[in-house]
Amino acid sequence: MTVDPGVLTGLAVLALELLVLVAVGFAVARVALRENDDLAALAQGLVIGPALWGLAVNFILHVVPGLAGALVGWMLILSLGAIVARRSPELLPVQPRTLAGFAGATLAVFWVTLAARQLMKVPDSDLHLGLAASIRAGGWPPVLPWNPDLPAYYHHGVDLLTGLLAPSTAPGPVLATELIGAYVWTSFAMIVATALRQRSDWRSAFLLAPLLLTAGAWTLTGQLNEVPNILSIPVPTDMHTAGLRGSLASLYWPETTTRWHSELDGAPANIWKPAFVLGYALAFVVLWQATADRRRTWSGAATLAALIGFLGIVSAEVALLTLGLWAVLDTLWIAARRRVGDWAPGVLPRTAGPLAAALILGAGGGTLTALLLGEPRADFSIGWIDDPFAREAFGGHERVHGRIGLLGVGALSAALLAAALGWRDRLTMTLAAGTLPLMAAALMVEYPTAPHDVTRFDGHARNFALLALLLALAGRLPALRPRPRLAAGAVLAALVIWPTTALPVRTIGVGVSRGVHLTNPEPGLMASDSSAFDLRRFAFEDRISPEVIRHIGERTDIHARILTPHPAELTIATGRPNGMGFAGRMHLIPMRGTAYDDAVRYLEPGPLARRGFTYVHATDAWTARLPDHARRWLADSTLFEPVVRTASDALYRVLPAFAHLDGAYAAASYEALRRAVPVAAGVYLAPNLAPRAAARLAAALPPEQRLGGLDQGNHHWMSVISTNPLGSRTPDLIALPARMAPSALDPSARQPVWWNDEVSVYAPTGTVAPLRNPPPAHFSVQLSDVRVADGRIGFTAVFTDRAADRWQGQDWVVVQ
Numbered sequence: 001m002t003v004d005p006g007v008l009t010g011l012a013v014l015a016l017e018l019l020v021l022v023a024v025g026f027a028v029a030r031v032a033l034r035e036n037d038d039l040a041a042l043a044q045g046l047v048i049g050p051a052l053w054g055l056a057v058n059f060i061l062h063v064v065p066g067l068a069g070a071l072v073g074w075m076l077i078l079s080l081g082a083i084v085a086r087r088s089p090e091l092l093p094v095q096p097r098t099l100a101g102f103a104g105a106t107l108a109v110f111w112v113t114l115a116a117r118q119l120m121k122v123p124d125s126d127l128h129l130g131l132a133a134s135i136r137a138g139g140w141p142p143v144l145p146w147n148p149d150l151p152a153y154y155h156h157g158v159d160l161l162t163g164l165l166a167p168s169t170a171p172g173p174v175l176a177t178e179l180i181g182a183y184v185w186t187s188f189a190m191i192v193a194t195a196l197r198q199r200s201d202w203r204s205a206f207l208l209a210p211l212l213l214t215a216g217a218w219t220l221t222g223q224l225n226e227v228p229n230i231l232s233i234p235v236p237t238d239m240h241t242a243g244l245r246g247s248l249a250s251l252y253w254p255e256t257t258t259r260w261h262s263e264l265d266g267a268p269a270n271i272w273k274p275a276f277v278l279g280y281a282l283a284f285v286v287l288w289q290a291t292a293d294r295r296r297t298w299s300g301a302a303t304l305a306a307l308i309g310f311l312g313i314v315s316a317e318v319a320l321l322t323l324g325l326w327a328v329l330d331t332l333w334i335a336a337r338r339r340v341g342d343w344a345p346g347v348l349p350r351t352a353g354p355l356a357a358a359l360i361l362g363a364g365g366g367t368l369t370a371l372l373l374g375e376p377r378a379d380f381s382i383g384w385i386d387d388p389f390a391r392e393a394f395g396g397h398e399r400v401h402g403r404i405g406l407l408g409v410g411a412l413s414a415a416l417l418a419a420a421l422g423w424r425d426r427l428t429m430t431l432a433a434g435t436l437p438l439m440a441a442a443l444m445v446e447y448p449t450a451p452h453d454v455t456r457f458d459g460h461a462r463n464f465a466l467l468a469l470l471l472a473l474a475g476r477l478p479a480l481r482p483r484p485r486l487a488a489g490a491v492l493a494a495l496v497i498w499p500t501t502a503l504p505v506r507t508i509g510v511g512v513s514r515g516v517h518l519t520n521p522e523p524g525l526m527a528s529d530s531s532a533f534d535l536r537r538f539a540f541e542d543r544i545s546p547e548v549i550r551h552i553g554e555r556t557d558i559h560a561r562i563l564t565p566h567p568a569e570l571t572i573a574t575g576r577p578n579g580m581g582f583a584g585r586m587h588l589i590p591m592r593g594t595a596y597d598d599a600v601r602y603l604e605p606g607p608l609a610r611r612g613f614t615y616v617h618a619t620d621a622w623t624a625r626l627p628d629h630a631r632r633w634l635a636d637s638t639l640f641e642p643v644v645r646t647a648s649d650a651l652y653r654v655l656p657a658f659a660h661l662d663g664a665y666a667a668a669s670y671e672a673l674r675r676a677v678p679v680a681a682g683v684y685l686a687p688n689l690a691p692r693a694a695a696r697l698a699a700a701l702p703p704e705q706r707l708g709g710l711d712q713g714n715h716h717w718m719s720v721i722s723t724n725p726l727g728s729r730t731p732d733l734i735a736l737p738a739r740m741a742p743s744a745l746d747p748s749a750r751q752p753v754w755w756n757d758e759v760s761v762y763a764p765t766g767t768v769a770p771l772r773n774p775p776p777a778h779f780s781v782q783l784s785d786v787r788v789a790d791g792r793i794g795f796t797a798v799f800t801d802r803a804a805d806r807w808q809g810q811d812w813v814v815v816q
Contacts, residue, residue: 001515001516001517001518002516002517002518004519004520006170007170007171007175007518007519009167009169009170010167010169011170011171011179013167014165014166014167014171014176014179017165018050018165020077020078020081021049021053022045022046022049023045023049023081024048024052024053024078024080024084025045025046025047025048025049025051025052026044026045026048026049026092027045027081028048028049028052028081028303029041029044029045029048030091030092031084031085031087031088031091031092032299032303033300033304034294034297035292037194037198038098038099038102039098039194039197039198040194040195040198040288042094042099042102042190043102043190043191043193043194044191044285044288046106046183046190046281047187047188047191047281047282047285048285048303048307049077050161051282051306051307051311052077052080052303052306053073053074053077054157054160054161055309055310055360055364056073057069057073057160057164058157058160058310058313058365059363060073061135061140062140062141065138065139065558066135066137066138066558067136067138067168069164070165073164105190106186106190109186109189109190110182110183110186111516112508112511112512113182113185113186113189113271114178114516115514115515115516116266116267116268116271116508116511116512117182117185118178118511118514118516118517118537119266119510119511119514119537120263120271120272121537123272123273125568125572126145126146126568126571126590127144127588127590128158128177129173129174129177129568129572130144130145130571131145131152131154131159131163132159132160132162132166132173132177133173133573133574133575134575134576134577135156135159135160135164135575136163136164137574137575137576138558138575139558139559139577141365142154142156142159142365143577144581144588145568145571145576145577145578145580145590146567146577146578146579146591146593147581147582147585147586147587148577148579148612149583149612150584150585150586151375152586153366153367153369153370153375154366154367154588155275155314155315155316155366155367156313157278157310157313157314158184158274158275158314160313161180162177165180166180170520172539174520174521174537174538174539175518175519175520181272181274181277182271184277185268185270185271185274185277187278187281188277188278188280188281188284189209191281191284191285192284192467193205193209195284195288195474196208197474199425199475199478200475200477200478201478203489204473204474204477205474207492207493207497208470208474208492209470211231211470211497211500211501212268212269212466212470213268213269213504213505213508214230214232214269214466214501215228215229215264215504216228216229216231216269216409216466217230217269217462217463217466218263218264218269218270218459219270219456219459219460219462219463220263220273220456220459221264221455221458221459222452222453222455222456226398227392227455227458229392229395229409230408230409230410230414230465230466230469231408231409231414231496231500232406232407232499233406233407233495233496233500234248234404234405234406234407234495234499235397235404235405235406235407236404236405237404247404248404251502252498252499253502253506254503256503256506256507256509256510265507266507267503267504268504268508269504275314275315276315276459276463278314278315279311279314279315279319280463280467282308282314282322283311283318283321283322284467286304286307286308286311286322286326287322287325287326287329287430287431287434288427289304290325290326290329290330290430291329291426291427291430295346296330296346296349296350296353297349298348298349300353301349301350301352301353304353304357305353305354305356305357305360306360308322308326308357308360308361309357309360309361309364310364312364313364313365313366316367316368317438317456317457318460319368320361320368321434321437321438321460323354323358323361324437325430326353326354329426330350330353330354334347334351380445380447381445381446381448382444382446383444383446384443385444391439391442391443391455391458392410393410393411393413393442393443393458393461394410394413395408395409395413396408396410406499411439411458411461411464411465412435412439412461412465414462414465414466414468415432415435415436415461415465415468415469417469418432418465418468418471418472420472421469421472421473422471422472422475422476424475425471425472427471428468428471428472428475429468431464431467431468431471432464432465432468434464435461435468438457438458438460438461439457439461441454441457442457442461445457448712449712449715449716449718450714450715451714452714453716477489517537521537521538521539522539523539523540523541523542540566541569543566543619543649544570544573544617544649545644545646545647545648545649547644547646548617548644548646548650548651549574551644551651552570552574552576552615552651553574555643556576558576559576560576560614560615561576561577561578561579561611561614561615562574562576562577562578562615562616562617562651563578563579563596563599563608563613563615563616563617564578564600564617565600565617565622566617566619567579567590568590579596579611580592580596581593581596582594582695583595583610585699585717585718585719585721586719587715587716587718588715588716588718589714589716591695591696591715592692593611593699594670594696594697594699595610595611597696598665598666598669598671599611599613600622601666601669602626602627602630602668602669603616603626603630603633604630604665604666604669604671605659605661606671607669608654608658608659615643615651615653615654616634616640616651616652616654617649617650617651617652618634618649618651618652619648619649620648620649627666633661634652638657639654639655639658639661640652640653640654640655640658667754667771667772668754668755670696670697670699670700671700672754673700673754673761674700676754676768676769676771677701677705677733677768678768679702679705681733681767681768682724682729682731682733683705683706683707683731683732683734683735684707684726684731684733684735685706685707685708685709685710685723685735686708686734686735686737687708687711688737688740690737690758691711691712691714691715692758693758693759695710695712695721696758697735697759697761698710698721698723699721706721706722707725707729707731708723708731709723730764730765732763732767732768733753733761733762733763733764733767733768734761734764735759735760735761736760736762737758737759738755738756738758738760738775740760741780742760742762743782743783745762745764746764747782747784749762749763749764749766750762751770752770752774752775753768753769753770753771753772754770754772755772755775760775779799779800779801780799781797781799781800782797782800783795783796783797
């Protein structure tokens with residue numbers, strides 16, 4: 001373990017905050033939800049407290065943004081805790097031995113989980129760290145840092161907790177994200193473990209809980225060739241003794257490495273994406289309480305509604321399913337009580353609870369709010385996917401260890417098995433039933449913008465089925481006599497649990513052996529040598545000086561847009577938007593938009609004004625790359641007012657005179673191309689253009705000028721860029737990849753009229769005169785004398801290699 005004394009105070013503050021929230025959550029579970037089991041109430045309090053505080057703050061921030069709003073949220077949650085405690089103080093005492101045991105187990109799980117978490121980098125760091133920093137600084141409603149002109153209807157619940165619970169001093173954003181992620185996973189594990197113990201005993205809970213580590217619990221698997229199974233049961237495929245021995249060894253004691261092929265090689269499952277884990281924990285608590293055989297109170301109904309409300313800004317799909325299951329459960333309860341004439345006392349809370357949850361979901365500001373408001377989003381459609389068997393709904397068989405095969409159990413198989421074993425347990429049956437609509441969505445929902453992302457539905461289905469199966473097994477084991485029960489446990493451990501969790505457990509061992517790092521990662525520091533999937537702990541380089549960061553944080557408006565060559569770093573350090581994305585178009589993957597590209601390359605007034613940049617952060621290295629006239633502009637105090645100057649960078653305020661500057665646009669800028677293309681011209685976008693390059697070029701042109709198809713790429717566009725079909729029209733310009741030879745064009749039109757490192761634009765009709773000199777051609781191929789005869793094509797190819805003539809000095813390539 002490594003410890004930085006500078007972060008200890010901040011860690012103590014964060015621990016105290018979480019402890020207070022857990023205490024409030026425990027009190028709510030005891031009093032409002034009438035949870036009599038001490039351990040269950042403690043475990044549920046781990047997520048109830050943060051969820052209630054987060055939901056309150058989610059609405060308070062509309063009036064009081066930033067840390068001030070978080071402070072108001074603390075006042076409300078503490079008041080709630082005091083009211084609940086005074087209402088029924090006799091329900092709160094817990095045996096010290098029970099409390100100490102629970103605290104010790106929770107801390108142990110957290111420690112191991114944090115060690116495993118720190119094997120991985122922060123996923124989508126621009127998005128999550130940027131959102132957390134923006135919320136913390138006072139930006140509300142949430143916006144994506146690269147699209148500050150559009151509200152971000154996104155699952156921002158965990159980012160809200162990370163941004164507002166982290167103290168003003170250290171830990172930094174990366175360590176805070178790791179700590180919150182480990183806390184969330186620990187909470188989920190403790191909730192499931194106490195539920196298993198409640199249906200059986202601690203021995204069964206210890207036996208079954210490790211199945212939470214199965215690779216089948218990973219939610220996002222869209223970029224993998226095969227969907228992981230929930231359980232992996234070894235079956236022999238060949239009984240040859242020597243081969244069998246080696247296969248068993250590799251299965252039961254697999255070798256581990258941190259050169260992972262995907263996040264699925266890491267453990268615990270979904271710790272990389274804490275929103276999924278928190279979503280499952282909240283859904284489990286709500287359904288646990290909804291299926292409990294106790295009288296529903298108004299405070300209990302309000303609590304469950306609030307939990308679903310926070311779940312809506314954590315995972316909208318799980319929130320909708322949980323709300324639907326809760327409504328069905330209460331409807332069945334009312335129908336059953338009505339038949340016996342004893343339904344009136346509890347009907348109002350059971351009716352009002354789901355209705356209140358639906359209202360909170362609609363007003364919460366997440367993706368469900370966007371759907372209700374009709375905000376522009378990517379097109380979802382309903383159909384039947386091309387290969388439904390690829391989802392492995394029932395499981396499959398795979399020969400992976402020489403003479404040993406693995407029999408996989410899929411989501412539907414696990415749900416059916418859980419229903420068969422636990423048909424008397426309402427929570428088990430409810431979770432198993434929830435698997436069906438989730439799997440149906442996985443097989444029918446199509447998402448053209450990000451097709452792999454639809455697999456989150458079958459990821460949700462696998463997790464609901466897994467939870468149902470764990471509860472069913474825990475409920476069945478106590479019914480066995482001692483010896484059969486011992487034998488059943490041994491069979492489960494040897495043939496199901498350990499083969500399923502061997503690799504994840506071994507991977508956790510790697511994290512534990514490396515220890516926990518209670519330090520902020522140094523810039524560029526990699527805590528793991530993994531490279532295949534780039535899973536490693538890291539921090540951004542220090543390319544923005546502390547003086548500039550301090551001035552921005554203290555002297556600029558939260559909505560001030562700052563042009564910088566390092567947009568992600570600036571937003572994470574200051575919470576200010578960077579505006580690097582496409583103007584007016586929402587995309588969840590950060591990409592340089594056209595206006596930002598021109599502004600950061602050439603510092604041109606038009607793009608700066610269109611993106612609303614009021615400040616420029618200039619590093620010395622970036623300034624040196626600007627054109628000469630741009631450097632002169634930056635040095636002109638009538639155009640840019642120097643605000644902060646350090647040894648390596650500076651901050652300038654953009655003055656009004658710069659917007660009115662009538663300067664010539666750089667020939668390589670998108671603005672120059674846009675101005676040169678006639679209004680009635682058509683630009684054909686070749687289908688083999690790289691998606692980001694095609695999007696930038698298309699965004700520089702009005703819709704009527706875009707011809708052909710446009711590969712939007714896997715960038716989570718919330719509003720697609722439209723194009724017109726080419727049809728029989730002859731395009732005036734043709735856009736091709738920069739390194740593609742235009743041999744099909746007439747020889748007179750084979751030099752681009754405009755180009756950059758990604759795209760070359762040609763004018764076969766001579767509509768546009770060349771804006772730039774042709775790019776240097778080290779190597780070229782010229783085709784001529786093309787002949788077609790007898791089904792064959794003949795041509796003359798002239799290869800020209802000028803690399804030797806252009807070689808000067810020495811170039812070195814350093815590889816590992």
